[in-house]
Amino acid sequence: MKSLLKSTAPPAVRSLVFFALRSSISSTTQSSYSTPSTLIDDFTRFCYERDLGRAMNALASLQNHRIRADSITYSELIKCCLAKGAIEEGKQVHKHLYSDGYEPKMFLNNILLNMYVKFYLLDEARTLFEQMPERNVVSWTTMISAFSNVKLNEDALKYLILMHREGVMPNMFTYSSVLKACDGLETLPQLHCGIIKTGLDSDVYVRSALIDIYSKWGELDNGFLVFNEMATRDLIVWNSIIGGFAQNDNGDDALNLFKSMKRAGFPANQATLTSVLRACTGLVLLELGRQVHAHVIKEEEDLILHNALLDMYCKCGSLEDADSVFERMIKKDVISWSTMIAGLAQNGRTVDALQLFESMKASGTTPNYITIVGVLFACSHAGLVEDGWYYFRSMKRLFGIDPGREHYGCIVDLLGRAGKLDEAVKFIHGMEIEPDAVTWRTLLGACKVHKNVEIATYAAEQILKLEPHDEGTYILLSNIYANSKRWEDAAEVRKTMRDRRVKKEPGCSWIEVAKEVHAFVVRDESHPQIDKISRELNLLIQRISIMGYVPDTNFALHDLEGEQKEDSLLYHSEKLAIVFGLINLPKEKPVRIMKNLRICGDCHAFAKLVSKIENRHIVIRDPVRYHHFKDGVCSCGDYW
Numbered sequence: 001m002k003s004l005l006k007s008t009a010p011p012a013v014r015s016l017v018f019f020a021l022r023s024s025i026s027s028t029t030q031s032s033y034s035t036p037s038t039l040i041d042d043f044t045r046f047c048y049e050r051d052l053g054r055a056m057n058a059l060a061s062l063q064n065h066r067i068r069a070d071s072i073t074y075s076e077l078i079k080c081c082l083a084k085g086a087i088e089e090g091k092q093v094h095k096h097l098y099s100d101g102y103e104p105k106m107f108l109n110n111i112l113l114n115m116y117v118k119f120y121l122l123d124e125a126r127t128l129f130e131q132m133p134e135r136n137v138v139s140w141t142t143m144i145s146a147f148s149n150v151k152l153n154e155d156a157l158k159y160l161i162l163m164h165r166e167g168v169m170p171n172m173f174t175y176s177s178v179l180k181a182c183d184g185l186e187t188l189p190q191l192h193c194g195i196i197k198t199g200l201d202s203d204v205y206v207r208s209a210l211i212d213i214y215s216k217w218g219e220l221d222n223g224f225l226v227f228n229e230m231a232t233r234d235l236i237v238w239n240s241i242i243g244g245f246a247q248n249d250n251g252d253d254a255l256n257l258f259k260s261m262k263r264a265g266f267p268a269n270q271a272t273l274t275s276v277l278r279a280c281t282g283l284v285l286l287e288l289g290r291q292v293h294a295h296v297i298k299e300e301e302d303l304i305l306h307n308a309l310l311d312m313y314c315k316c317g318s319l320e321d322a323d324s325v326f327e328r329m330i331k332k333d334v335i336s337w338s339t340m341i342a343g344l345a346q347n348g349r350t351v352d353a354l355q356l357f358e359s360m361k362a363s364g365t366t367p368n369y370i371t372i373v374g375v376l377f378a379c380s381h382a383g384l385v386e387d388g389w390y391y392f393r394s395m396k397r398l399f400g401i402d403p404g405r406e407h408y409g410c411i412v413d414l415l416g417r418a419g420k421l422d423e424a425v426k427f428i429h430g431m432e433i434e435p436d437a438v439t440w441r442t443l444l445g446a447c448k449v450h451k452n453v454e455i456a457t458y459a460a461e462q463i464l465k466l467e468p469h470d471e472g473t474y475i476l477l478s479n480i481y482a483n484s485k486r487w488e489d490a491a492e493v494r495k496t497m498r499d500r501r502v503k504k505e506p507g508c509s510w511i512e513v514a515k516e517v518h519a520f521v522v523r524d525e526s527h528p529q530i531d532k533i534s535r536e537l538n539l540l541i542q543r544i545s546i547m548g549y550v551p552d553t554n555f556a557l558h559d560l561e562g563e564q565k566e567d568s569l570l571y572h573s574e575k576l577a578i579v580f581g582l583i584n585l586p587k588e589k590p591v592r593i594m595k596n597l598r599i600c601g602d603c604h605a606f607a608k609l610v611s612k613i614e615n616r617h618i619v620i621r622d623p624v625r626y627h628h629f630k631d632g633v634c635s636c637g638d639y640w
Contacts, residue, residue: 036065036067039058039061039062039065039067040062040067040069040073042054042058043055043058043059043061043062043069043073044069044070044073046058047069047073047074047076047077047080048073048076050080050083050084052080052081052084052086052089055077055080056089056092059077059092059093059096062096063096063099066100068102071104071105071107071108074093074097074104074108075107075108075111077093078090078093078108078111078112078115079111081093081115082114082115082118082119085119087119087121090112090115090116090119091124093112094112094128097112103133106132106134106135106136106139107138109128109132109139110136110138110139110142112128113125113128113129113132113139113142113143114142116128117142117143117145117146120150122146122147122150122152125142125143125146126143129143135166135168136168137163137168137169137170137171137174140159140160140163140166140168140170140174141170141171141173141174141177143159144156144159144160144163144174144177144178144181145173145177147159147181148177148178148180148181149180152181153181153182153183154183156177156178156180156181157178157181157187160174160178169198170194170198170200171200172200172203172205172206173205175191175194175195175198175200175206175209176205176206176208176209178191179191179206179209179210179212179213180209180212180213182213182216182217184217188213188214188217192210195210201229202230204234204236204237205236207226207227207229207230207237207240208234208236208237208239208240209240210223210226211223211226211227211237211240211241211244212240212243212244214226214244215240215241215243215244215245215247215248218248220244220245220248220250220253223240223241223244224241227240227241233264233266235266235267235269235272238257238261238264238266238272239269239271239272239275241257242254242257242258242261242272242275242276242279243271243274243275243278245257245279246275246276246278246279246282247275247278249282251278251279251280251282251283251285252279252283254275254276254278254279255276255279255280255283255285255288258272258275258276258279268295270302270304270305273292273295273296273305273308274304274305274308276292277289277292277305277308277309277311277312278308278312280292280312280316281308281311281312281315281316283517284315284316284317284512284592284594284621285316285512285517286313286316286317286318286512286592287512287515288515289309289312289313289316290321292309292312293309293321293325296309301330301331303329303331303332303333303336306325306329306331306336307333307335307336307339309325310322310325310326310329310336310339310340310343311339311343313325313343314339314340314342314343314344314346314347315343315621316592317347317592317619317621317626317628319343319344319347319349322340322343326340332363332365333365334365334366334367334368334371335370337356337357337360337363337365337367337371338367338368338370338371338374340356341353341356341357341360341371341374341375341378342370342373342374342377344356344378345374345375345377345378345381346377346625346626347625347626347628347635348381348625348626348627348628348634348635348636348637349635350378350379350381350382350384351382353374353375353378354375354378354379354384354387357371357374357375366399367399367401368399368401369401369404369406372391372395372399372401372407373406373407373410375391376388376391376392376407376410376411376414377410377413379391379410379414380410380411380413380414380417381417381625381636381639382637382639383417383418383639384414385414385415385418385420388410388411388414389411389414392407392410392411395407403432404433405433405436405438405439408427408428408431408433408435408439409438409439409442411427412424412427412428412439412442412443413442413446415427415446416442416443416445416446416447416449416450417446417449417639419446419450421443421446421447421450421452421455422455424443424446425443425455425458428440428443435462436466437462437463437466437467437470440459440460440462440463440466441459441463441470441472441473443455443459444456444459444460444463444473444476444477445476445598447459447480448476448479448480448483451480451483451484453480453481453484453486456476456477456480457477460473460476460477468500469500469502470502471497471502471503471504471505472505474493474494474496474497474502474504475504477493478490478493478494478497481493505596505597506521506522506573507521507522507572507573507574507595507596507597508520508521508573508595508596508597509573509574509576509577509593509594509595509596510577510593510594511577511580511581511591511592511593511594512592513580513581513584513585514584518577518580520573520576520577520580521573522571522572522573523571524571524573524576527576527580529580529583529584530576532583533576533579533580533583536579536582536583537570537575537576537579538570540579540610540613540614541570543613544606544609544610544613547609547612547613548609549605549606549609551570551602552601552602552605572600572602572603573595574593574595574599574603574607574620575603575606577593578591578593578606578607578610578618581593581618582610582614582616587615587616590616590617590618590619591616591617591618591619592619592621593618593619593620593621594620594621595620595621595622595623596623597622597623598622598623598624599620599622599627603620604627604634604638607620607627607629607634608629608632608633608634609632610629611629611630611631611632611633612631612632615631617629617630618630
C-alpha cells in the first residue's frame with residue numbers, strides 16, 4: 001500500500017491510500033491503550049518522569065476504561081502536581097481516586113491531605129480529612145500543623161483534643177506543631193504536662209519548640225529550665241535558648257550562652273549567628289558584632305545573615321561598615337534595601353536615604369510597609385515637608401501600601417518638627433486609625449521645641465488618658481510649664497506625680513571599651529575612674545567656654561537655682577560617658593555613646609564643641625536617632 005503513495009497512481013487513489021494508512025495507525029494507537037497493562041505502564045512512566053501533561057492524559061484514559069494504577073504511582077503524580085503548583089490537576093487526581101466508590105489507602109489520603117495543605121486549601125483539606133475512614137498520627141499532625149501555620153490556633157488545639165479522643169497518640173512532630181498554637185500561658189502548662197506523660201520531653205525538636213514558646217511569652221526562666229533538663233544538648237536546642245534570650249532583649253545572657261555553646265564544641269550556624277547579631281544590635285556591641293562578621297564572611301550568599309549584619313551596623317551607628325556590607329552583598333531583597341534606607345535616615349544621611357530609595361525602585365525591588373516608614377522618617381528629620389507629604393499620599397497609589405500607625409506617626413513628627421502644630425493636631429483627628437500614646441507623645445515633644453503650651457497641655461491630657469503613669473509625659477509637661485514661667489502649673493504636675501507615685505527614669509548612658517560596657521547615670525560617683533573623669537570634664541568645660549559654650553539651664557531640673565542648675569547639667573550621663581571615652585579610646589576610634597533618654601540640647605551643644613576642640617568623632621544614639629559629631633557639626637543639622 002505504501003508503494004502506491006510513491007507510484008504514479010492518480011491523485012484520488014493516492015488520497016484514499018493515505019487515509020487508509022492514517023486510520024490504521026490511529027487504530028493501532030487506540031489498541032495499545034486498550035490493553036490495561038500497556039496503559040498502566042505508560043501512566044507509571046509519565047508519573048515517575050514528572051511529565052504532568054502526558055500523565056494527566058493517561059489518567060483520563062484510565063478513568064474512561066475504569067482501570068486503576070497502584071497507590072505508589074498515584075503518590076508520585078500527586079507529588080508532581082504539588083511540585084508544579086498544579087492545583088486543578090491535583091483535584092482531578094483526587095476525583096479519580098474516589099470515583100466508582102473506590103476508597104484510597106490511608107497513606108494515599110495523607111499525601112492528598114498534604115497536597116491541599118501545601119496549596120493552602122484548608123477547606124478542601126478539612127473536607128477530605130472528615131471523609132477519611134481511617135486517620136493515623138500523620139493525618140492528625142498534618143491538619144494540626146496546617147492550622148498552626150496560618151494562626152488558626154483554636155482549631156489546632158481542638159484537633160489535638162479530638163486526636164486523643166480517637167485514641168491516636170501524638171508524636172514529636174504533633175507537639176512541635178501544636179506548641180506554636182499556644183495563644184497564652186493558660187494552655188502551655190497542660191501541653192507541657194502532656195509532653196512529659198508521653199515521654200517526648202527528651203526529643204530535641206519538642207524541647208526546642210517548648211523553649212521557643214516559653215520565650216515567645218517572655219517566660220525565659222521556664223525556657224531555661226527546659227534547656228537545663230537536657231543532659232545531652234543539641235545545636236537546635238542551643239539555638240532556641242540563645243534566640244529566646246536575644247528576642248527578649250536579654251542580650252547579655254544570649255551572648256553568655258553563645259560562649260558556653262562554643263566551649264561545648266558546637267559550631268555556629270545561620271540561626272546561631274543571626275541571634276548573636278540580634279543580641280549585639282540590642283546592646284550596641286559593635287566590636288563583638290565585628291567578630292561575628294568574621295563568621296558571616298564564610299557564608300557569602302546567606303541573605304538572612306547579611307541582612308542581620310547590615311541591621312547591626314546601622315543600629316550601632318557604623319555607617320561605613322554598613323555601606324561596605326551593602327555594596328558587597330551578592331543578593332539584596334526588600335529587607336536589605338529597607339534596612340539600609342532606615343539606617344541612613346536614622347544616622348542623619350537623609351539625602352542618601354532618599355537617593356537609595358530611588359535606586360531601590362530602579363532595581364525593580366518593590367518597596368514594602370517598612371521601606372516607606374524609613375523614607376518618611378528621613379523626610380521628617382530633614383524638614384522635607386512637601387516630600388514627606390508626597391510619599392505619604394502616593395504610597396497606596398504607587399505601591400499598594402495602606403498607611404499604618406508608623407506612617408501616620410512620621411507625618412505627625414514631620415509637621416511637629418516643622419512647627420506646624422495646628423496642622424498636626426488636625427491631621428491626628430483625621431487619621432483613619434485611633435491615635436495611640438506614641439502619636440500624642442510625638443506631638444508633645446514638638447510642643448516643647450516650639451514652646452506651645454496650649455497644644456502641649458492638650459497632648460499630655462490625651463497621653464495620660466491612655467497611659468496614666470507615663471513618667472516622660474509628666475516631666476516634659478512640667479518642663480514646658482517651667483520654661484514658660486508657669487510655676488504653679490509645673491508644681492501641680494510634680495504634685496500629681498508624687499500622688500500617683502510616678503518616678504522619673506534616671507538618664508543613663510553607656511559605652512563599650514575593650515569589650516566591656518561602662519554605664520553612667522546622672523551624678524554617677526561609682527565608676528572607678530570618676531575622679532579622673534570629673535577633672536577632665538571640668539577642664540573641657542573651661543576650654544569650650546572660651547569658644548562660646550554657655551550651659552543651657554532650660555535642660556536642668558527646674559526646682560534648682562542658678563549655679564545648682566549648671567552643676568546638674570555638668571554631670572549629665574552622656575557628658576560623663578563622652579569624657580570616659582576620650583580618656584580610654586585611641587584618637588582614631590570614634591567615641592560611641594548609647595542613651596536611654598533623648599539627648600538634651602545642652603549636651604548636644606557640648607558634644608559639638610568637644611568634637612571640634614578634641615578633633616574626635618563622637619556618636620550618640622538616643623531612642624530616636626543617631627547624632628554624629630565631627631568638627632563642631634552634628635549630622636542632624638541641629639534639626640532634631
